[in-house]
Structures are given as C-alpha cells and as structure tokens.
Amino acid sequence: MRLARIATWTCALAVVLLAGATVARADAAPSASAGELKGALAAAPTTSTLANGDPGGTLTGTVNDVPVGDAKAGLTLGDVGNQVGQNKIAINFVWTLVTGFLVMFMQAGFAMVEAGLCRVKNANHTYMMNFFVYACGLFAYWIIGFAIQMGGAAGNGNLGGLQSLNTEHMLTLFGTHWGIFGECGMFLARSTYDVGVMVIFLFEMVFMDTALTIVTGAAAERWKFLAFAVSSVLMGAFTYPLYGNWAWGGGWLSQLGVNMGLGKGYCDFAGSGVVHAVGGMTALAVAMIVGPRIGKFNRDGSSNAIIGHDISAVLIGCFILAFGWFGFNPGSTLGASAAGNLRIGSIAVDTMLAGCTGTFGALLYMWAMKGKPDASMSGNGLLAGLVAITAPSGFVSTSGAAIIGFVAGVLVCFSVVFVENFLKVDDPVGAISVHGTCGLWGVLSVGLFADGTSNYGGSWNGVTGSVTGLFYGDASQLVAQIVGIATLVGFVFTFSFVLNWILDIILGQRVSIETEVAGLDLPEMGQLGYPEFIFRAEPDFIQAADRAAVAVA
Amino acid sequence: MAATKSQGKDLTLFMAGLTAVCAGIAFSSSGAGKVALVLGAVGVAVALWGFFKIKPLEGKTGGGAQPAVMKLIGVAVVLLGWLTVLFGLHLTASVGGRMMTSIIGLAISLAGIFFVLAPAVSKHAVWKA
Numbered sequence: 001m002r003l004a005r006i007a008t009w010t011c012a013l014a015v016v017l018l019a020g021a022t023v024a025r026a027d028a029a030p031s032a033s034a035g036e037l038k039g040a041l042a043a044a045p046t047t048s049t050l051a052n053g054d055p056g057g058t059l060t061g062t063v064n065d066v067p068v069g070d071a072k073a074g075l076t077l078g079d080v081g082n083q084v085g086q087n088k089i090a091i092n093f094v095w096t097l098v099t100g101f102l103v104m105f106m107q108a109g110f111a112m113v114e115a116g117l118c119r120v121k122n123a124n125h126t127y128m129m130n131f132f133v134y135a136c137g138l139f140a141y142w143i144i145g146f147a148i149q150m151g152g153a154a155g156n157g158n159l160g161g162l163q164s165l166n167t168e169h170m171l172t173l174f175g176t177h178w179g180i181f182g183e184c185g186m187f188l189a190r191s192t193y194d195v196g197v198m199v200i201f202l203f204e205m206v207f208m209d210t211a212l213t214i215v216t217g218a219a220a221e222r223w224k225f226l227a228f229a230v231s232s233v234l235m236g237a238f239t240y241p242l243y244g245n246w247a248w249g250g251g252w253l254s255q256l257g258v259n260m261g262l263g264k265g266y267c268d269f270a271g272s273g274v275v276h277a278v279g280g281m282t283a284l285a286v287a288m289i290v291g292p293r294i295g296k297f298n299r300d301g302s303s304n305a306i307i308g309h310d311i312s313a314v315l316i317g318c319f320i321l322a323f324g325w326f327g328f329n330p331g332s333t334l335g336a337s338a339a340g341n342l343r344i345g346s347i348a349v350d351t352m353l354a355g356c357t358g359t360f361g362a363l364l365y366m367w368a369m370k371g372k373p374d375a376s377m378s379g380n381g382l383l384a385g386l387v388a389i390t391a392p393s394g395f396v397s398t399s400g401a402a403i404i405g406f407v408a409g410v411l412v413c414f415s416v417v418f419v420e421n422f423l424k425v426d427d428p429v430g431a432i433s434v435h436g437t438c439g440l441w442g443v444l445s446v447g448l449f450a451d452g453t454s455n456y457g458g459s460w461n462g463v464t465g466s467v468t469g470l471f472y473g474d475a476s477q478l479v480a481q482i483v484g485i486a487t488l489v490g491f492v493f494t495f496s497f498v499l500n501w502i503l504d505i506i507l508g509q510r511v512s513i514e515t516e517v518a519g520l521d522l523p524e525m526g527q528l529g530y531p532e533f534i535f536r537a538e539p540d541f542i543q544a545a546d547r548a549a550v551a552v553a
Numbered sequence: 554m555a556a557t558k559s560q561g562k563d564l565t566l567f568m569a570g571l572t573a574v575c576a577g578i579a580f581s582s583s584g585a586g587k588v589a590l591v592l593g594a595v596g597v598a599v600a601l602w603g604f605f606k607i608k609p610l611e612g613k614t615g616g617g618a619q620p621a622v623m624k625l626i627g628v629a630v631v632l633l634g635w636l637t638v639l640f641g642l643h644l645t646a647s648v649g650g651r652m653m654t655s656i657i658g659l660a661i662s663l664a665g666i667f668f669v670l671a672p673a674v675s676k677h678a679v680w681k682a
Contacts, residue, residue: 139568143575174643186579222615226560226604230567237571260642262651284666288674291616297680423671424678476648482655483638490635490662494628497670501624507604512612515555523555549615549679 037063037075092158092335093195095344096203099331103206106324107134107213112317113383114217115529117308117376117429119538121519122221123529129216129225133232137209140236144186145208146201149241151182153249157457158335159199164191168250176259178252181245203331204248207275208240210328214279217429218287219509222294222516225524227509231286231500239499240278243492247274253487256480257463263477265461266484267450269347270332272391272442277488280436284425285497290509292426294516295545303420304541306428311375318379322355325386329393333456340456343394350393351386354405358385361409369413376430377413383434384412388442392449394456395467400449407445408438440485445469447478517546557610563603570596617677627670634662 044062054060066083068075111130118126137145152168155161167183185192188201212232219228246253247268257265268274297303308314329351330344362381366374385405389396392404415433419425425432452468454460460467468474503509510516515523522528537543570593577590641654675681 143572294615424675479652486638486659494631506601508608508611510614510616513615516615
C-alpha cells in the first residue's frame with residue numbers, strides 16, 4: 001500500500017516536472033529566435049568592413065538591410081516577416097512591369113509588319129496609325145476602359161491584393177449573379193491611386209493596345225485617319241474592356257465554373273481570346289465596313305495579290321513581336337514569387353516552341369502546296385503559333401504547345417484564303433486570320449490540351465483544382481471555352497460591327513477614290529513615307545482598276 | 554477631301570467631350586461632376602455633328618453603298634447565335650447537352666457572318682461594277 005502511494009506521488013511529480021519543462025521550452029522558443037536575430041546582427045559585416053568593397057558579393061545584403069520598425073526594440077521577427085512580404089510583392093511588381101515594357105515594345109513590331117505588307121504609297125499612313133493607336137488606346141483606357149475591365153478585380157495576392165478595385169456591376173439571372181462591368185478606377189483617381197493598381201494598369205493597358213493595333217492592319221491602305229482615331233478610342237474605352245472584364249476582371253465568363261460547374265470557368269491565360277480574337281473580330285468587322293482596296297478583286301470575283309513594299313521590315317517586325325511575346329505570356333502570371341508562379345519557365349518555353357512550330361506549319365504548307373517557302377506567310381505562321389499559344393501557355397505541356405502552334409501555322413494559310421476568296425474581305429496583312437482565327441483556336445485548345453498540372457495557388461477563377469482539358473479528362477472545360485468563343489463571334493464581332501457602322505454613317509470610314517489611288521501618305525498625312533525615292537509603277541491590273549475607279553468617281 | 558483642319562478641330566472637341574463625360578461619370582456624386590457630364594455630352598454631340606457635316610466633302614469612295622436591311626438581318630442572326638448559347642446553358646445541366654447547344658449557337662453566329670453579312674457588305678461593291 002505504501003509502495004503504491006510512493007509510486008503515485010512519483011508519477012504525479014514526474015507529470016508536473018514534464019509539464020513544466022514543456023512550458024519552459026515553449027517560452028524559450030521566441031527568445032531563441034530573438035537570440036538568433038541578435039547573433040545574425042552581430043555577425044553582419046560592419047560599415048568599415050564594407051568600406052573595403054565586396055567583390056565577391058558575399059557581404060552585401062544582410063540582416064542589417066532589414067528596416068527596423070521600432071528603433072528601441074531593435075530588429076524583431078515582425079520586421080523580418082514584413083520584409084519577406086514586401087520582397088515577394090516587389091519581385092512581382094518588377095516582373096509584371098518589365099514584362100509589360102516588353103509588350104509595349106511589340107507596337108514597334110506591329111508597325112513594321114503592317115507597314116511592310118502595305119504598298120509604299122501608304123507607308124507613312126500605316127506607320128502613323130500604329131503610332132497614334134498607342135496614344136488613343138492609352139488615353140481611352142485611362143479615362144474609362146480600365147475601370148470597366150478591372151474595376152471589380154480585387155483579390156490578386158501577387159500584387160498586394162488590389163483591394164481598391166472592389167466594385168463589379170452584377171446582373172442576377174436565373175438565380176445566379178453575373179459580373180458585367182467594373183465600376184471603379186476611372187482616371188486612376190481616389191482609392192485607385194495605389195501602387196498595385198498602377199502596376200496592373202500598365203500591364204493591362206499594353207495588352208489592350210495590342211488588340212487595337214490589330215485592326216489597323218486589316219483596314220490599312222483605305223481607312224480614313226479620322227475614322228481610325230475615333231474607332232480606336234471607342235474600342236479602347238468600351239469594346240476591349242467589356243470582354244476583358246468578362247474574362248479577366250471577375251465577369252460572367254470567368255464565373256462559368258463557380259456558377260454553372262463548367263471546368264474552372266472560361267480560361268484565357270494571356271489573351272488569345274481577350275486580346276487577339278477581340279482584335280481579330282473587330283478587324284473583320286471594320287474590314288467588312290470599309291470594303292476591299294481598289295484592284296483587290298476582279299469583276300468575276302477572283303482576287304489579285306497586292307504585294308507589300310518591304311519584306312525585311314515584315315520579318316524583323318515578326319522577330320520583335322516574338323521577343324515581346326516573352327513579356328506577353330510569362331508576364332501574365334502577374335508575378336514570379338507565389339504559388340505556381342515558377343511555371344514562368346514552362347510558359348516561356350511553350351511560347352517559343354509554338355512560334356517555332358507555327359513557322360514550320362505555314363512555311364511547309366506554302367512550300368509543299370504553292371512551290372515556294374513564302375516569306376510573309378512564314379512570318380504570319382510564326383505569329384499564328386504565338387497567338388494560339390497565348391491562352392493555353394499557362395496550362396499545357398511542351399508537346400501540347402508544339403501541336404497547338406503547328407495547327408495554327410497551317411490554319412492561318414487556310415484562313416487567309418477563306419477570308420479573301422469566300423468572304424471577299426480584303427485584309428492586307430492577314431490580321432483577321434492570324435489574330436482572329438488563330439486566337440479562337442488558342443481559346444479552344446485550352447479546353448483540349450490543358451494537362452491539369454498547373455497550380456496557381458490551388459485554384460483558378462475561384463474553382464479548386466488545376467485547369468484540365470478534354471484530352472486529360474474534363475469535357476466541361478471545353479464547354480466553357482466554346483461559350484467564350486461564341487461570345488467573341490456573337491457579341492464582340494456584332495458590337496464592333498454596329499459601332500463602326502454607326503461611325504461610317506456619321507463620319508465615313510473610307511477615304512475617297514482619288515486619295516486611295518494617289519496613296520494615303522500625301523492626302524491624309526501630308527508627307528510621303530520615303531520622299532527621296534523614286535518608285536516603280538504599280539502592276540497593270542492595279543493601274544487599270546485605279547483608272548476605272550477614278551472614272552466612276 | 555483627305556485630312557483637313559475641320560477634322561482636327563472636331564476630333565479635339567470629341568476627345569475633350571469624351572474626357573468630360575467620363576470625368577462626370579467618375580465624380581457624378583458632386584455638382585461639378587454633373588456639370589462636366591452635361592458639358593461633355595454636348596461637346597461629343599457637337600463634334601459628331603461636325604463630323605457628319607464635313608463627311609460629304611470626302612467625295613465618292615471605293616466602298617460603295619450596301620443594303621442596310623440585309624446588314625441588319627446579318628447582325629440579328631449573329632446575335633441570335635450568341636443568345637442561343639447563353640440560354641442553352643440553362644436548358645440542361647449535362648455537359649454533353651450544353652456542348653451541343655453551344656456548338657449550335659456558335660454555328661448560327663458563324664452562318665450569320667459567312668452567309669448573310671459578308672454577301673451584304675459586298676452586294677454593291679465597286680469591283681462588281
């Protein structure tokens with residue numbers, strides 16, 4: 001009995017001692033970390049050490065560089081945590097801004113491609129459209145476009161939350177809420193005067209301008225400069241931002257997954273649909289309204305090839321665009337430091353591979369079917385591959401990217417012929433096919449090739465899990481993508497057509513026959529593109545068409 | 554006619570008016586915002602009237618006048634296809650059913666562009682004359 005009592009007391013004592021030791025260890029944990037911080041501070045190089053220089057780079061950037069919140073308390077774990085958080089956001093800011101700068105440079109590529117594919121008598125006009133569209137789009141986007149597109153896009157953790165973009169106009173249909181347009185951010189005023197908002201504005205703005213500059217190519221050589229300016233402002237203010245909101249700003253297309261169970265909602269990683277197909281559909285609408293160039297079609301409906309004046313500008317422009325695409329696609333992670341963002345390497349490789357196979361697709365098709373490796377179509381093949389991989393670049397493997405690019409390269413050749421010979425729409429640079437047709441193909445390919453391995457923080461468009469296409473087991477994602485395509489064709493095209501039709505009624509979209517025959521450089525811009533050169537006369541069929549048109553006028 | 558001073562002045566007014574309209578919307582809660590909205594709308598309207606007045610000076614273009622009714626029908630068909638897709642999503646909850654209605658709607662829209670709008674915009678094309 002006595003033994004049992006002793007054993008009980010011994011056990012109780014042991015329990016008390018054990019508990020005490022645990023509490024002591026818990027108390028000691030922070031002091032140990034604080035001690036480590038003190039140790040690190042003591043071990044950090046002094047100013048006199050640093051005064052000798054740091055050729056190896058081993059002394060620069062230490063605990064001494066962490067800002068202290070309270071000088072009396074010294075460096076705390078809170079200070080270190082804040083610095084880590086700010087570092088993450090800073091990395092993402094720099095990444096997003098630099099990739100945005102690359103996308104901005106694509107304007108130069110577009111200008112060279114479009115002007116090079118036009119005749120010399122319209123070079124200045126075409127370059128000027130590509131130049132001025134930047135200003136038109138930027139201004140329109142600042143005053144209203146950005147608010148419509150991103151006014152309700154709060155919640156992006158990569159850029160600090162963007163909490164001031166918090167108002168989305170919702171429509172309730174069949175018991176579910178659908179985002180229609182954003183409402184805050186006009187003029188980047190009030191609460192949107194915010195560091196994170198500025199970063200997303202710059203990045204989204206250069207994307208929007210890419211869409212606008214697509215249209216100038218399809219309507220080149222006959223589009224009145226005034227009409228182009230007004231049309232571009234309205235596109236930057238309304239057409240692009242609306243679809244941009246639906247896909248990227250928390251709008252109804254992105255909610256198809258949450259509201260209707262369709263995959264992860266409409267997924268367009270970097271803008272095959274939002275940027276390129278919107279540009280391509282608008283280009284088709286405008287090209288239909290302005291009509292074909294004089295001499296493009298014969299009375300029997302057959303078409304003539306009107307050759308551009310500078311193939312070197314075209315191919316250099318294509319390379320500039322391919323370079324800029326490394327900003328377009330990898331930059332669309334909106335960060336390099338967060339869950340899933342290390343996929344930027346995979347996205348960049350997918351991008352270059354699709355451009356490569358797109359070039360092969362177009363070049364081999366032209367060589368095999370027409371007998372020559374056509375330079376302008378090869379350039380368009382490169383662009384077609386890049387356009388097509390833009391939407392799926394964040395979700396597919398390299399094999400998927402290669403297939404998507406190759407299909408786009410061949411598709412663009414068929415599409416150019418279809419647009420010209422079946423629709424009787426004149427597109428001097430192939431913009432409708434490159435950006436419209438291949439943009440739609442890119443959107444569709446997400447629903448086919450997304451392999452379910454991407455994981456950007458565990459969800460996409462508010463739906464848990466990775467984006468997965470039909471070939472990897474999720475047919476519902478394909479439906480969401482088809483709904484997006486139908487919206488591009490059914491809404492964006494119609495909206496652009498009606499808008500530009502109204503503009504045609506009010507101010508006239510097309511230059512006079514005399515201006516068109518003379519070339520737009522002198523009548524519209526007051527200066528030739530190349531004033532010191534003497535140019536060869538145009539082919540007979542063009543001259544005959546010009547004479548007939550002037551006689552009609 | 555080509556580019557003229559009138560075009561430049563009207564474009565300036567249009568941009569100023571549009572900016573004022575947007576400022577008016579952004580600050581519509583204040584009195585100044587409402588004034589900006591009204592003044593901007595007037596500016597845009599005057600600019601559009603200016604565009605319309607000088608339009609005939611451009612002379613005959615190579616585009617030709619196309620039948621408006623046929624274009625309207627084309628626009629309606631393209632829109633109808635899109636609406637078919639939207640309402641089709643609510644007709645059934647099955648993935649296969651939704652895919653079918655979406656493809657049918659898309660086909661209607663494409664048919665509207667290919668077989669109604671495209672012929673409409675080139676019906677009286679100059680190259681056919």
